[in-house]
Amino acid sequence: MSTAPATASRGIAPVIGNTVVMLLLAACAWLLAGLHDGDWWQAMPSATRGYAAAMAMLAYAGLVAAFLYRAHARDKAMQPSDVMTQDALWVVHASQTGFAMELADMTATSLRRGGVTVQRAALEHLDSARLQTIERAVFVISTTGEGDPPDPALGFVRQVMSQTPALKGLQYAVLALGDREYTQFCAFGHQLDDWLRRQGAQPLFDLVEVDNADDSALRHWQHHIAQLGNGEEAPDWSAPRYDAWRLRERVELNPGSLGGPAFHLSLAPDTGTLPDWTAGDIAEIGPRHAAGDVEDFLHRLALPADVPVRWQGETQALATVLACSHWPDMASTRVFPDAQALADACTPLPHREYSIASLPADGALHLLVRLMRRADGTPGLGSGWLCTHAQTSDAVLLRIRRNPNFHPPAAAAPLILIGNGTGLAGLRAHLKVRAQAGATRNWLLFGERQRACDFFHADELLAWRAQGALEHLDLAFSRDGGEHRYVQHALLAQANRLRSWIDEGAAVYVCGSLAGMAPEVDAVLRIVLGDDRVEELRANGRYRRDVY
Numbered sequence: 088m089s090t091a092p093a094t095a096s097r098g099i100a101p102v103i104g105n106t107v108v109m110l111l112l113a114a115c116a117w118l119l120a121g122l123h124d125g126d127w128w129q130a131m132p133s134a135t136r137g138y139a140a141a142m143a144m145l146a147y148a149g150l151v152a153a154f155l156y157r158a159h160a161r162d163k164a165m166q167p168s169d170v171m172t173q174d175a176l177w178v179v180h181a182s183q184t185g186f187a188m189e190l191a192d193m194t195a196t197s198l199r200r201g202g203v204t205v206q207r208a209a210l211e212h213l214d215s216a217r218l219q220t221i222e223r224a225v226f227v228i229s230t231t232g233e234g235d236p237p238d239p240a241l242g243f244v245r246q247v248m249s250q251t252p253a254l255k256g257l258q259y260a261v262l263a264l265g266d267r268e269y270t271q272f273c274a275f276g277h278q279l280d281d282w283l284r285r286q287g288a289q290p291l292f293d294l295v296e297v298d299n300a301d302d303s304a305l306r307h308w309q310h311h312i313a314q315l316g317n318g319e320e321a322p323d324w325s326a327p328r329y330d331a332w333r334l335r336e337r338v339e340l341n342p343g344s345l346g347g348p349a350f351h352l353s354l355a356p357d358t359g360t361l362p363d364w365t366a367g368d369i370a371e372i373g374p375r376h377a378a379g380d381v382e383d384f385l386h387r388l389a390l391p392a393d394v395p396v397r398w399q400g401e402t403q404a405l406a407t408v409l410a411c412s413h414w415p416d417m418a419s420t421r422v423f424p425d426a427q428a429l430a431d432a433c434t435p436l437p438h439r440e441y442s443i444a445s446l447p448a449d450g451a452l453h454l455l456v457r458l459m460r461r462a463d464g465t466p467g468l469g470s471g472w473l474c475t476h477a478q479t480s481d482a483v484l485l486r487i488r489r490n491p492n493f494h495p496p497a498a499a500a501p502l503i504l505i506g507n508g509t510g511l512a513g514l515r516a517h518l519k520v521r522a523q524a525g526a527t528r529n530w531l532l533f534g535e536r537q538r539a540c541d542f543f544h545a546d547e548l549l550a551w552r553a554q555g556a557l558e559h560l561d562l563a564f565s566r567d568g569g570e571h572r573y574v575q576h577a578l579l580a581q582a583n584r585l586r587s588w589i590d591e592g593a594a595v596y597v598c599g600s601l602a603g604m605a606p607e608v609d610a611v612l613r614i615v616l617g618d619d620r621v622e623e624l625r626a627n628g629r630y631r632r633d634v635y
Contacts, residue, residue, distance in 0.1 A: 201316015
């Protein structure tokens with residue numbers, strides 16, 4: 088099953104060949120030296136210079152040996168091990184310049200920090216037999232030239248991707264690296280993703296594209312990777328460049344619901360000028376701890392809140408640093424003699440992502456956020472900050488991330504929108520842009536718990552339907568008595584309409600929970616339309632998802 092012996096032999100062969108050549112050259116030099124009588128030339132160098140030259144050659148040989156050893160060790164580390172933990176998550180790279188390998192190493196580190204057992208490998212070291220034994224894998228894939236795979240991955244393309252192994256037991260994700268200046272942007276990443284799907288592998292989440300090492304796309308990847316571990320929050324690989332916004336309005340939309348409270352939030356930038364964004368784009372939020380929690384922490388340490396410290400290249404008050412950072416635990420803080428030492432031990436809180444529920448024409452950025460709670464009952468990091476802690480006087484750190492994979496289709500195309508819970512946020516923005524454009528071929532399928540409590544933005548949706556901007560509205564409320572019914576069931580019940588709309592050129596946009604709703608909706612689409620049709624929709628950009 089292992090490819091390690093074959094790979095090892097391929098790595099040893101060049102070393103043996105080079106060694107034989109060097110020995111032959113040395114033998115020739117010794118034979119030729121015997122043809123000379125006396126000195127080789129009149130001005131023979133001194134013995135001291137000869138010794139110096141010999142030492143220089145030995146040093147050079149040692150340096151070359153060190154480089155070869157490091158390269159061999161790195162190559163060996165990228166080879167699959169014969170003894171692997173069954174539940175290991177594989178982190179596989181295909182790299183041309185080394186950037187994909189670097190990102191794969193960072194991905195592996197993040198996963199290990201989250202308690203995940205990791206196996207690292209290069210794509211060229213995998214074969215069909217090995218792939219069929221893997222249960223979970225993430226691939227960091229570069230594209231080179233005009234849509235070509237990296238040189239080391241050519242063997243995998245020819246020998247493995249030309250086959251059709253059964254990979255139904257594999258769950259995977261792909262980070263595709265590329266440059267939008269090239270026509271075939273991220274082509275090899277998409278090619279691998281398509282091939283894995285055709286073999287029956289199931290995506291953990293949708294492919295993430297990275298244009299020229301875009302830090303926002305990499306943070307999006309890191310956000311998804313964090314969900315594969317135990318939930319331990321790691322610092323962002325690169326710090327987002329936030330702007331200061333203010334909370335203008337916060338309204339609970341579902342008082343009395345069986346589920347967690349959900350809030351409509353309205354924010355505006357301190358500059359007073361709204362930036363531009365498009366339906367489908369994402370708001371990245373820099374969360375903060377509650378002010379009371381920061382005060383309690385400082386009180387226990389007997390440190391003043393306003394003492395200045397250097398952190399992240401700036402001078403800030405200690406309380407400000409603590410508000411937006413991970414703290415060392417109380418046991419370890421005893422070793423820090425002063426405020427600066429404490430600040431040095433703090434790492435930035437990771438960002439949180441939310442679908443934007445409005446357009447710039449609305450005059451504010453709207454979010455739909457559910458308050459999440461940890462196992463101990465305390466509010467979640469991002470939702471706790473936005474839903475309970477942040478006040479109108481507080482700065483909310485925010486940046487907008489373009490999400491072209493969820494941007495609107497052409498206005499002339501019919502649009503099927505499917506979502507549950509707070510996933511309605513991203514769908515609401517699409518309905519707004521469609522209404523503005525006068526595009527009325529819109530069909531919304533939405534699911535939640537109770538109609539009386541959880542029909543978010545009901546007045547707005549019903550008004551769109553009455554005005555003709557929403558042609559069909561199908562609702563599924565799972566806790567309104569009788570058999571539990573979810574949005575996927577509402578979609579299956581409208582199988583004939585689904586086929587008809589797809590035949591008329593409709594696009595399907597899904598927004599909401601990755602763990603339950605998204606795969607169930609995907610399964611219904613495949614039941615009604617067939618796998619080939621669904622893959623065709625996905626390849627043509629007519630099946631898009633914003634799931635989390």
